[in-house]
Amino acid sequence: MQENNGRISSIKVIFILVFCVFIVRLFSIQLLDVYGFYNNYQRYKNKKNIIPAERGFIYDRHGTALAGNKKLYKLEFCPKLIKWEKIDSLSTVDRGIVYDEIINTIAQNTDKSREELAERISTFEEDFPYGFELVTQIDAAQKDRILRALKDQGIHGVLDYKQKSERVYPKGNLAGPLIGFYEYDNDHALCGIELVSNNELTGQDGWSEVIQYGTGDDYHFDDMPLQNPISGKSVYLTIDAHLQAILEKNLIHGIEEYDAKGAIGVIISPRTGEIYAMRGINRDYIGSSVRAGHTLPIYPINWQYEPGSTLKPVTALIAIEDNIYHANDIIDCRTRKIGGRTISDVKPLQYLTFKQVLSKSSNCGITRIADNIQPYKLYKTLTELGFGHKTGIILNGESAGVIRHPSKWSKYSLHSLAFGQEMTVTVLQLAYAYAAFANGGRMLQPKIIYKIEDDEQNTIFEPKTTVVRQVSNLWALDTLRTYLKAVVDEGHGVGTKLGYISVAGKTGTGEKLDPEGGYLEDAYITSFVGFFPVEDPQVVMAIMYNEPNYDHRYGSISAVPTFRKIVEEMIVLPHNDILYIANEANREYVLVPECIGKSVKEACRLLVEHNINFTSFGDGDFVVDQFPKPGVTMLEGSSIILQAGFQILTQNYKDANLTQ
């Protein structure tokens, strides 16, 4: 068909021209980039996706979690991916059945209602065939239950995604203000340990390089760079969760019983300065939400008040130290008038010994003592005991308390300070001052962090016990301790006297300061600060009630019973050797009685009387020998060995040595 040549040739030319147009067009798009699309799109640069690190936990000293994280999930519903293993391809009717099953399963396991879920599905089913959120913010357990139930029924098409993490406080409001609060959503630590240890608790976020897909999804492939997140470190507090719970329970109980506005309790170790438990409770916030409870001020370090009689031992200590008074020196405790001021006691007293001044908590008596000490020394000792400046605890919001320099004192100041007025303290300061009384004058740095562990449980930080300074001397403090023991044994603190443990301490009843000057009427602050066992103090505890009702306006009938209850409950706690130490300290020495020649029955009765255990060997009704020998001193409760035999043999064996 040669005659066609012309037209087909022109067709060829046309095609060549068209291809030339394409080449020119491609040249302008690809090489000249006329539209400016080159490298203008994020998709051509791989994105780094942040992998958030998990925040560290907060534990008590025994590893009970006080703050942790909860992962929240969301479930997505994908109408396109719905499958039911029982049927290969779903008809509209089957689809309805499957939808119902899914709705039922989810409704059973979450707080969403069936109607709500059904409405959500019908609203979004058409527009989002590849998935839309069905339920959000469910925890791992709910998610697992739902997915397992659906899997058991052979239903596919509900997918789970990790949504976010949330900070949880498993113990609720226990030690709330101390632990503080953290908002995961804003990555914001508000207060407490959460804030001060934020650097340790915050982990190091990781990242993964991802390819961005047009669908909006990101994919990470194995050969792409990846940095795993490093979890935050775990912070162990010196707090004992059991003790903290006991303290809080009793404080709340006390608030209710005494109709007080608030209560503060601090339990510390006088040996290491560790805080075992610490809580201030405001009546208005009992039973508040976790967030509210955790963002309250830490009252024990923050709330200042006039300590009242709990400060009398300081004056007494100076008197002892400077040898001004001795235990049995008689002091005039009658109501006295100094200038325009009358100093009196609740119950008028006459003459008391120096020791009784403390145990009966005589205002007049202590002012007589104060008259004989150097005013500056009182100021110096108070300052050395930590009053007037911060204890240095790492928590935020600590108050220093107020104590005036002697140059600014009025003529009443010395007497006022002697019984704890004209100055303010925090309960924590008071507890540490008493800790110094208990441990031989070592002022300790408060310790709230027990240790910090990294994510592989290696201890990376363990604060040492820091002695800030030495106060007074061992001899004076030992004497003072016996006086404080007398307060419990025969004085105002008698309510805390326990048979099996010796407690020393001092009650305090202060009138409450009026913000407008002077004192409020019928508003008292009652307190008791004590330590035990006196022989080897393990625990210092300070209890304070703010405005208990009139019937309970004295420390001895509000703070003291609470103190006693807490002691009773805490000594039976696990991880606790207080009682053992107390018993060891209280054991007495006895003389081993003569048992040789007595019948075994008789010897047995004798040894029980002397509180001595024994083991025996040999046949016969009579004791023929014993070890140790009679007249030796030994600790009560330890045991001796008896050899039994027949009376006739007694003389022969009398000098035999059992140890051979």
Next chain:
Amino acid sequence: MKISTKFLEDSLIYICLILILIGLLLIGSIDSFQFKSRNIIMQTIWIFVSIVFFFIFSHIHLQRLRILSFPLLLLGLIVLAAVFVPGIGKTVNSSSRWINLGKFTFQSSNLAKVILIFYMAHFFAKNQDILDRSEPRYFLRNFFPVIFALGLYIGLIYFEPDLSTAGILFLIFLSMLFIAKVKLSTITLISVSVIIMLVVLISVGPSYRRARYVSFMKFLAGKEVKVQDHNDTFFQPRESLIALSNGKLTGRGSEEGKAKLYYLPFAHSDYIFSILGEEYGFVGSIVLLLFYLLLLLSCFTLAQRAHNPFYSFLIAGLGFGIAYNIIVNVAVAVSLIPSTGVTLPFISYGGSALLIDSIAIAVIINASKRDRYERVEKEFQYA
């Protein structure tokens, strides 16, 4: 220097094989980045099917098949109509262009296109006399069977709806009239009337199509190109241009290609050229275009060399069929015409298109060979 006809026939096979391999490579890389393997497996199966049909059609006796041209025309109609029958037809993206064959689907317009070309070649070859009297006033009467068949076919395809395939079918018809030496006045008249019709169809057609044209016109006027909104009507062409622009001279390579990460819809079919442009750059695009140009030039040279008018028309017609698919697809990818769904022969994913294109090449080679043998036989007889 004259290239031998046999060499041209062979080169057609080699070029097709190269193109198919390029296609397989691209589809495979797209699949792997879209976390699936369905497309590459289906394409491989279709390649084997196509090879079988290639051998069948390269040995079929074309002159005897001419007897069946009218029944085939009816078969084409039935196939086209079948897509509208529920259960047989398969609707994707609200277009019913496919026939359901279990796990496979078949685009009926592909088959109809080849049948119509065969019929037209048969008709023009049979009625050589009327080709000389093809002034506009005789045209309708003399070419009535062809025009009637074409009208039915285009009508059915238009209602699928598949405007681009209908348009390509019409272009093939015009081109065949052109090489059949129909008077240019007639061709001009038909073209003008069809362009008017096209404008009317677009303005009364579905809104999505009108919106595409409007945004394309805006694009030509230099506006609205940089908007990034997944619902906008210029979304696909823009994504295609972004992909091409980022290919630069040598391309980003298949690892770094981003358009296939669901940025460009139909990356494996309609817009596969953009993927190639992005990953292998200007060089890759030009090489591919040159392969296609070689294919077309070989094809039309064969049509030129064929002595038997039927063979010549058949080769040219099938050549047009492939050529317009290439041109429309590439033009869409480089935004020279508005977005429309046409596959790139031998490269795009799509079994029926691959099968029909392979059959077309088989028939082209078959026709060229038969023409040579018949010519030799004839010369032998004369001798």
